[in-house]
Amino acid sequence: MFGNMFKKKRYLFEDEGVMVVDMDQTAGRYYDEAMKKLEIESYQGDEMVVNMGPQHPSTHGVLRLELVLDGEVVKKTTPHIGYLHRNFEKHAENIPYNEVIPFCDRIDYISSMNQGMGYALAVEKLIGLTELPEKVEYMRVLCCELNRIASHLIAIGTFGLDVGAITPFLWAFRDREQILDLLEWLTGARMLYNYIWVGGLAREVPDGWDAKVREFVDYFEPKMTEFNKLLTNNHIFIKRTVDVGVLPEDVAVSYGCTGPVLRGSGVKWDLRKDEPYSYYDKFEFDVPVGEGKFGPLGSVLDRYLVRIEEINQSVRIIRQALDGLQQHKGQDVRSAIPRRIRPADGAEAYVRSETPRGELGYLIRSDGTDVPSRVKARSPCFSNISVIDDISRGGMIADLVIIIGSLDIVLGCIDR
Amino acid sequence: MVTYFSNIYRGMVTILIGMSQTWKALFRPAVTLHYPTERWELPTNARGILFNNADDCIGCYKCARACPVNCIYIDTVKALPEEDLGKASMGNPIRQHLIRFDIDMFKCCFCDDCTLVCPTECLYMTDEYENAVFSRDNGIYHFSKYSPEEALALKTREVEQEMQKAKVKEAALAAKKAAAAGGEAPRRERPVGA
Numbered sequence A: 001m002f003g004n005m006f007k008k009k010r011y012l013f014e015d016e017g018v019m020v021v022d023m024d025q026t027a028g029r030y031y032d033e034a035m036k037k038l039e040i041e042s043y044q045g046d047e048m049v050v051n052m053g054p055q056h057p058s059t060h061g062v063l064r065l066e067l068v069l070d071g072e073v074v075k076k077t078t079p080h081i082g083y084l085h086r087n088f089e090k091h092a093e094n095i096p097y098n099e100v101i102p103f104c105d106r107i108d109y110i111s112s113m114n115q116g117m118g119y120a121l122a123v124e125k126l127i128g129l130t131e132l133p134e135k136v137e138y139m140r141v142l143c144c145e146l147n148r149i150a151s152h153l154i155a156i157g158t159f160g161l162d163v164g165a166i167t168p169f170l171w172a173f174r175d176r177e178q179i180l181d182l183l184e185w186l187t188g189a190r191m192l193y194n195y196i197w198v199g200g201l202a203r204e205v206p207d208g209w210d211a212k213v214r215e216f217v218d219y220f221e222p223k224m225t226e227f228n229k230l231l232t233n234n235h236i237f238i239k240r241t242v243d244v245g246v247l248p249e250d251v252a253v254s255y256g257c258t259g260p261v262l263r264g265s266g267v268k269w270d271l272r273k274d275e276p277y278s279y280y281d282k283f284e285f286d287v288p289v290g291e292g293k294f295g296p297l298g299s300v301l302d303r304y305l306v307r308i309e310e311i312n313q314s315v316r317i318i319r320q321a322l323d324g325l326q327q328h329k330g331q332d333v334r335s336a337i338p339r340r341i342r343p344a345d346g347a348e349a350y351v352r353s354e355t356p357r358g359e360l361g362y363l364i365r366s367d368g369t370d371v372p373s374r375v376k377a378r379s380p381c382f383s384n385i386s387v388i389d390d391i392s393r394g395g396m397i398a399d400l401v402i403i404i405g406s407l408d409i410v411l412g413c414i415d416r
Numbered sequence B: 001m002v003t004y005f006s007n008i009y010r011g012m013v014t015i016l017i018g019m020s021q022t023w024k025a026l027f028r029p030a031v032t033l034h035y036p037t038e039r040w041e042l043p044t045n046a047r048g049i050l051f052n053n054a055d056d057c058i059g060c061y062k063c064a065r066a067c068p069v070n071c072i073y074i075d076t077v078k079a080l081p082e083e084d085l086g087k088a089s090m091g092n093p094i095r096q097h098l099i100r101f102d103i104d105m106f107k108c109c110f111c112d113d114c115t116l117v118c119p120t121e122c123l124y125m126t127d128e129y130e131n132a133v134f135s136r137d138n139g140i141y142h143f144s145k146y147s148p149e150e151a152l153a154l155k156t157r158e159v160e161q162e163m164q165k166a167k168v169k170e171a172a173l174a175a176k177k178a179a180a181a182g183g184e185a186p187r188r189e190r191p192v193g194a
Helices: A026-042 A097-105 A110-127 A134-163 A167-187 A210-230 A235-241 A250-253 A301-328 A380-385 A388-392 A399-406 A411-415 B004-027 B062-068 B113-117 B148-182
Strands: A010-013 A020-021 A045-050 A062-071 A073-080 A345-355 A358-367 A372-378 B051-052 B072-078 B095-103 B123-125 B140-142
Touching: A010 A026, A010 A380, A026 A411, A073 A399, A097 A372, A097 B113, A110 A134, A110 A345, A110 A358, A134 A167, A134 A210, A134 A301, A134 A399, A134 B004, A167 A210, A167 A358, A235 A301, A235 A380, A235 B004, A250 A388, A301 A399, A358 A380, A358 B072, A380 A399, A380 A411, A388 A399, B051 B095, B062 B072, B062 B113, B072 B148, B095 B148, B113 B123
Parallel strands: none
Antiparallel strands: A010 A020, A045 A062, A062 A073, A345 A358, A358 A372, B051 B123, B072 B095, B095 B140
């Protein structure tokens, strides 16, 4: 009975090549063989296998890292994921299109506007809805960029915490609170907004909201200068992070990394500029790329500097979006929301968007009913975490912590 | 040699620049609140715990259908034509006895989909966020105004009505068969076996 279930072959990737494990045996024996091989490898010399377990304050979530250590030096890292798997794709096969949006928010709960935006764009492409009111487009870009700033503030704040600096963490969170208050006034919730709906927005924009956003942006720019003086320009911080976790360009591209991880290695690729969606082609902004000014290109410091610069560019976009919003104040943001979402049978759409962590793609396939037939979310953190073995070899555990922080992973995004 | 001393110099200078920022922050007012004595005032559309005004509810099931996690459990009994349950605040006539309206707050994801489809706006989100309870049973909020005895009475009445209808239907069917078998030659619309 069980022999038929495990007829497929699986591969266990190793340094020397590929070890083929025949899955005709039961799963228990497969596990034993793999563990035996790992044990033999680890008992050579002074190596030991240590679990940086799912409950760990520095792994940014429930990530289990199996480390093969030689003293303090990391020889091999194997990430084990799945501790936050919540069956997003299975849920999405059972509920109507517009009810999937709260589930989408929870994929990457830190930048949840971007997740909803990607899904809404995909469903709009599926049903052929291309013309939306300008106010909706400007508001969507505004919300996504505000969320990008909030997400990057977490990234740089917790990165400082991983390095050992506690004050920048609290300063970053203080400024993030302002953004969360703005978005709470707009949507009612602080983190999981359920605001960007298919064909528009869920609620009308309150009066005076854009004035408050302008106030926030004026308040925030000097705060970023202060933050830079405190952490970014600190010589000890630069020296600590400049030659850790160097990710070469070809390795980054071959693993499918996107977002600041890829841009930190020198590849100028940003979906907002190269394959613009929504109104991003109307805005003027630069795409920051790691330059390796202080050391090797693609280090942890480069990724951090890319995020700092992206915050500045997001502020630029927000200012332009506020000006654009000013001209279309009177429109109704709910006018284009379809009453019934029922795409054609067999229609399929794949739309990618740029979240703060990288490229998020949604593949939606419909079978003619109210309920999608398949929703696949391609998450950026999943590909980003796969480089951790490559770039952490030879460093110490403390460097591994910084590397995880620089990849800016969110386990909800990895596991979905 | 030069880099050694320039590193020391740069290290000290940048630390002092950073400390100048923290020194300035010492004289700014604190941004923290002394919770629970001081609380932040939430905006009017804040998504706190749900509340349903059962007097206004017309039992249309729209919220239960809109919920992504199916946490709203509704049971209604149709009112008899002679019973008058009044009108909802928006003018819709109430035609159902709402004998059960439970929301399982542990499942609720606070997405606010249910309130946006409610036609009488009897279901809304308050701004209460301190709802921790000690037992899982207290997490199910009951909003129906009918006591369990009343609810049971109404439900038995409905079940009896259904049984009555079923009996009447059966009797009519039996009578038709008896009339067809015992009477004159039955009229056939088409020949047997065709």
